[in-house]
Amino acid sequence: MTTSLGSTVASTTGKERGGRSRRGADLIVKSNLLLVFLALCVVASLLAPQFLTGRNIANLLQQSSLTGIVAIGMTMVVLTAGIDLSVGSVAAFGGMTVALLMAPGMPVLPAILLSLAIGAAFGAVMGGLSAYLSLPSFMTTLAGLTAIRGLTYLLTDGKPAQAGESEVFQLLGGGFVGYVPIVGIIFVVVTLLAAGVLRGTTFGEYVYAVGSNKEAARLSGLPVRGVITTVFAVSGGLAALAGVLLTSRLTVGQPTAFSGLELDAIAAVVLGGTNLFGGRGGVFGTFVAVLLLSVLRNLCNLLGLGSFFQMVVTGLILLVALVLNMLIERRGARA
Amino acid sequence: MTGTEERLRMTGIVKRFPGTVALDGVELSVRPGEVHCLLGENGAGKSTLMKILAGSYQPEEGTILLDGQPFRPATPHAGQAAGIAVIYQELDLLPDLTVAQNLLLGRAPRLGPFVRRGQRARLAREALDRVGASFPVTTRVGELPIAAQQLTAIAKALTADARVIVMDEPSATLGESELLAVFEVIRSLTAEGRSVIFISHRMDEVMEIGDRATVLRDGRTAGVYDLASTGPDEIVAAMIGEASELVGATDRPAPGGEPLLRVERVHVPGLLDVRDLEVRPGEVVGLAGLGGAGRTTLLRALFGDLKAQVTARLDGRPLKVAGPAAAVRAGLALVPESRKEQGLMLGLSVSRNAAIGALGRPPWLLPGRLGRRLARPALADLGVKTAGLDQLVGQLSGGNQQKIVLAKWITRGGIKVLLLDEPTRGLDVGAKADLYRQVRHLADQGVAVLLASSELNELTANADHIQVLYEGRNVARFDPRTSPESVIAHTVITGATA
Numbered sequence: 001m002t003t004s005l006g007s008t009v010a011s012t013t014g015k016e017r018g019g020r021s022r023r024g025a026d027l028i029v030k031s032n033l034l035l036v037f038l039a040l041c042v043v044a045s046l047l048a049p050q051f052l053t054g055r056n057i058a059n060l061l062q063q064s065s066l067t068g069i070v071a072i073g074m075t076m077v078v079l080t081a082g083i084d085l086s087v088g089s090v091a092a093f094g095g096m097t098v099a100l101l102m103a104p105g106m107p108v109l110p111a112i113l114l115s116l117a118i119g120a121a122f123g124a125v126m127g128g129l130s131a132y133l134s135l136p137s138f139m140t141t142l143a144g145l146t147a148i149r150g151l152t153y154l155l156t157d158g159k160p161a162q163a164g165e166s167e168v169f170q171l172l173g174g175g176f177v178g179y180v181p182i183v184g185i186i187f188v189v190v191t192l193l194a195a196g197v198l199r200g201t202t203f204g205e206y207v208y209a210v211g212s213n214k215e216a217a218r219l220s221g222l223p224v225r226g227v228i229t230t231v232f233a234v235s236g237g238l239a240a241l242a243g244v245l246l247t248s249r250l251t252v253g254q255p256t257a258f259s260g261l262e263l264d265a266i267a268a269v270v271l272g273g274t275n276l277f278g279g280r281g282g283v284f285g286t287f288v289a290v291l292l293l294s295v296l297r298n299l300c301n302l303l304g305l306g307s308f309f310q311m312v313v314t315g316l317i318l319l320v321a322l323v324l325n326m327l328i329e330r331r332g333a334r335a
Numbered sequence: 336m337t338g339t340e341e342r343l344r345m346t347g348i349v350k351r352f353p354g355t356v357a358l359d360g361v362e363l364s365v366r367p368g369e370v371h372c373l374l375g376e377n378g379a380g381k382s383t384l385m386k387i388l389a390g391s392y393q394p395e396e397g398t399i400l401l402d403g404q405p406f407r408p409a410t411p412h413a414g415q416a417a418g419i420a421v422i423y424q425e426l427d428l429l430p431d432l433t434v435a436q437n438l439l440l441g442r443a444p445r446l447g448p449f450v451r452r453g454q455r456a457r458l459a460r461e462a463l464d465r466v467g468a469s470f471p472v473t474t475r476v477g478e479l480p481i482a483a484q485q486l487t488a489i490a491k492a493l494t495a496d497a498r499v500i501v502m503d504e505p506s507a508t509l510g511e512s513e514l515l516a517v518f519e520v521i522r523s524l525t526a527e528g529r530s531v532i533f534i535s536h537r538m539d540e541v542m543e544i545g546d547r548a549t550v551l552r553d554g555r556t557a558g559v560y561d562l563a564s565t566g567p568d569e570i571v572a573a574m575i576g577e578a579s580e581l582v583g584a585t586d587r588p589a590p591g592g593e594p595l596l597r598v599e600r601v602h603v604p605g606l607l608d609v610r611d612l613e614v615r616p617g618e619v620v621g622l623a624g625l626g627g628a629g630r631t632t633l634l635r636a637l638f639g640d641l642k643a644q645v646t647a648r649l650d651g652r653p654l655k656v657a658g659p660a661a662a663v664r665a666g667l668a669l670v671p672e673s674r675k676e677q678g679l680m681l682g683l684s685v686s687r688n689a690a691i692g693a694l695g696r697p698p699w700l701l702p703g704r705l706g707r708r709l710a711r712p713a714l715a716d717l718g719v720k721t722a723g724l725d726q727l728v729g730q731l732s733g734g735n736q737q738k739i740v741l742a743k744w745i746t747r748g749g750i751k752v753l754l755l756d757e758p759t760r761g762l763d764v765g766a767k768a769d770l771y772r773q774v775r776h777l778a779d780q781g782v783a784v785l786l787a788s789s790e791l792n793e794l795t796a797n798a799d800h801i802q803v804l805y806e807g808r809n810v811a812r813f814d815p816r817t818s819p820e821s822v823i824a825h826t827v828i829t830g831a832t833a
Contacts, residue, residue: 202694205702209691212680219640219677220692220743221663279682 032328033273033285033321037292044295048302054179056298061184064294066091066242068187068287070261071268072194073235075286077127078269079198080211080231081278082137086126086144087239088261092254093152094119094240099163099253100155108169116240122148123236124229131228141232145262152255161253173248183245190238194283207231211278267314268293271321293317341400342367342530343388343499348397350383352730357383358394359554365499370521370531372541372562374574375551376734376763381534384551385501388532389421390414402498418498422488422505430477435459437476438491462490465523467516481626482513489520500524501532504761518544536763538567550574571764590617590799595783596654596752598637599646607632607643607807614752614783619774621798621815622787623827628804630787631672634754637785638662638669650751663692666751668744670737670758678740681729685721686710688728689742709746717742717773734766741773753777755786759793771797791827795820805830 044051070087077084094115101111126144130137155161163169175182198204206227209217218224242261247253272289274281296317300310343365350358358380365371373381386392388399390408399406401417408414414421428437436443438459444451459472468486476484485505492500505517521531521544535541541548542562550557550573558573594613601609607629614620622630636643639656647654649665656662659669671677679688690706707724714721717738721731728739737758744750755774759767775797778784788794794801795815803811803826811826826832 199703200701202696202699202702205687205691205694205706208683208687209680212682213676215677216680217691219638219659219669219671221660222691222695223660279680 032324033271033288033292036321037288037295040292040295040299044299044302048299050302051299056302058176058179058181058184060291060294060298061187062181063298064290065181065183065187066245067261067264067268067294068290069190069242069245070235070239071265071272071286071290072187072190072283073231073238074262074265075269075272075274075281075283076194076198076207076231077137077235078211078266078274078276079207079278079281080228081214081276082127082130082228082232083266083276084123084126084141084232084235084239085138085262086122086141086148087235087242087265088258089145089148089152090119090122090236090239091243091246091258091261092256093122093148093155094243095247095257096152096155096161096243096253096255097240098244099161099247102164102166102169103162105164108166112169112244115244116237119240119243120233120237123239124233126236127232128225128229130232131225137228137232149259156253156255158255160255163247163251163253169248170251171248173245173250183249186241186245190241191283191287198282203227203230208279211275211280213279264293267318271318273325340367340403341365342369342402344400345384345388346398346400348384348387348399349395350380350387350392351395356554358387360397360556361551361554362556362559363549364559365530365532366547367530368525368528369546370525370533370544372545372548373532373534373551374536374541374548374570375557376574376765379551379574379763380554381551382503385421385503385532385534388414388499388501389419415495418496419501420492420495420497420499421501421503422485422492423503428476428484428488428491431475433473433475434463434470434479434487435472437487438462438472438494440491442494458494459490462494463487465493466490466520486513486516489517493520493524497529499530499532501534503534504536505533514540536761538571541570542567574764590615590778592616593651595650596785597648599648600644601633601636601647602644603632603636603641603807607636609633609804609807609809612802612809614785616781616783617778618800619778619784619786619798621794621801622785622804623791623794623801623823624787624789624804625827626789628827629807630804631756632807633804634669634756634785634787637752638667638754640669663747666749667754668747668750668752669754670740670744670756672756672760674733674736674740678743679728679736682727684725685714685719685728685731685739686724688739689714690746692743693746693748706746710742713742713745714738717745718769732766733761734763734769737762737766737770738773741770741777745777750777750782752783752785755784755788757788758786759788759790767793791820791824795823803827 050056070091074084074087097118098111098115101114102108122144126140127137129135129140172182177185198207206217206222209222210224210227214224243258246257268289269286270276271293272281272285272287274285293314296314297310300313341364343363345361345363348358348361349356361380361384363384373384375381383392387394390411390413393409406417408417408419429440435456439455444454444458456472463472466486466489468483468490470479470483476487479487489505521533524531533541533545545562548560548562548570550560550570552574560570592615595616596614598609598612601607609629612620622633624630632641635641636645637647637656639658639662645654645656654665656665656667675681680691686707689710693709694702694705710724719735719738719742721735728736731739744753753774758770762770771793774784774786786794786798798815801813801815801823802809803813803823805827810830811832813823
């Protein structure tokens, strides 16, 4: 299952595991993002000896996992040729609701599940509006971005909310198993689940079909609207999960949290080789891209480069990766 | 303009794609002032050859001489600049721009940074007049009927000073009178010494307009013919190679039994009002009619793809279709008019396309494995030629693509009624015969078939009876065994029975 990390070319052919011809050459093309990532890690460990310490790696995972979880949901949305701009607001709302529910004493599990359900419901409404009324998801989720952020502030009039004293809850977002942060494990599990759904279920096959040609999918009798609504619900639910995990780590819900999250998530999706027009790509590419962006940021920190510099580097890397992907894809199409 | 020198010579052209050799040493020679027909079955390499000429593809081997000079266009732009104009089957017009904007796209007359609109309109008008089109140049292209769009595309090719004009099946979307107008244009072009390469599947057109013909088969030149001294049969034989079954008359008795689909009325206000139409199991009912007569509307209404009042019974039970998904559950299957836009997911593999409709069953797991298992026998039965189950559908020829659309329904199983909308559009003789053979095979298994086509000879050859639609109503019913084609054609055009 490691054949399709990376570029768009990768994922179109990578899902079929029977492609026997030119397998070796394909593998290199497919895993180019993984190679870049590994190269970057080598460079990082040479430039900054602290990079390969367990503490740093743990830190890195901790920081990237929340964005990563959201980016996995985003990947599913983008595979259907949609986009979800509301994830930052939904995540903040999820973080606030879980705090507000637990403060008066609601047990941990129901509070979390309720917060996730609200996030999924937000997603389902925006995705459903887009699917059933043929509105561009760019617009419905842009409206959601503003409205849900506003709702988040309204919950407490803009103030942070204490999440109560539950230790189990705090462990979720801030705890470690050995050196591995629990959020990192959650990120990996979410990725594996999403990959399983996309590759191993009929629903996943429908996601690719809808993204590849909505009209043909509809005339093939597929439940196109249901598929679109569902991926947005998944994206909303995963965004709320990120919010819950952040509240758990900080022990307070921050209504201002996660602004601009949607752009980080989309950047990771695109860098991971998922086609913005739908139908091609997958979550493993996104997974590697999230780590790659995180390592880059981490390296800048270790080298003492300021955050302004980091923004420039991140943007440029994204650009270079897109151009490289395009060139590889073009060569693949001509070969 | 001496007839012996050559305008264009393509020699030993080789082009490979992953898994296939599209062109394997093709020769093509075109004289000035000649209409040269390029013929061949789908997948024979016509489009690939023309894309090489236009600069869209680069050949692996071979030389091109244009007016004696070596010519190797690296981009479509270079091809255009050298005087190669290609009018593709899929029109490359921008639907949201006006006719004038499209005609002079990138070449609009300017004064500094400003477009000289008046002059542009005048130039566009002249270009339209040359092709005998009378619609205003300020119309948005997307609002024009398809035939007018075709004329616009031809006019656009003429605004560039072209030495060689390639027309890729211009007739596929044109009616009789528009086709005559296009032929007029072609004759005036050749009279000026320009060369026209004309791609078509209709032999009568080829015989009428063509001077010579090159036949491609399996990526090679199968022969060059002087059309004045060659009969169509000889050319068709060259196209298909060894003898294969041509579209032949239905030679079996009409199926009896209770109707499987009994349509009392399908009503779309202002568009369609069809009454009393029955299809028996194993029966192929043809829908004839002019463009806009309601054939597509009827099929879409039955399939639940547009709002309509449908009073019908399927298998004795009232047919209620809320949408395509419900229609599919009820046992209806549609092969839509446009296979690329409505039928297939071009960016996905053969097996994924072929099996996509069949996956909605418990346990809803491992669709890839299930899809391959279902697709393999279906594709083998249909005789689909691919480089493998993983090949992208977008890389297949038209005939094979259409078979994948059929395969989609075969893998699903449980089809009771098959709705076919222009299933042979853009297919060559061999692929057409092959497709109809598959349709008849399905009918023999008890499927009721509704077949809409604008090719009357295909309907008379393949349908058990023919319903003629005229302005949204079914005006007459013919048995092709007893009614001559000319009588049916008369009704198709006039709406009246002779």
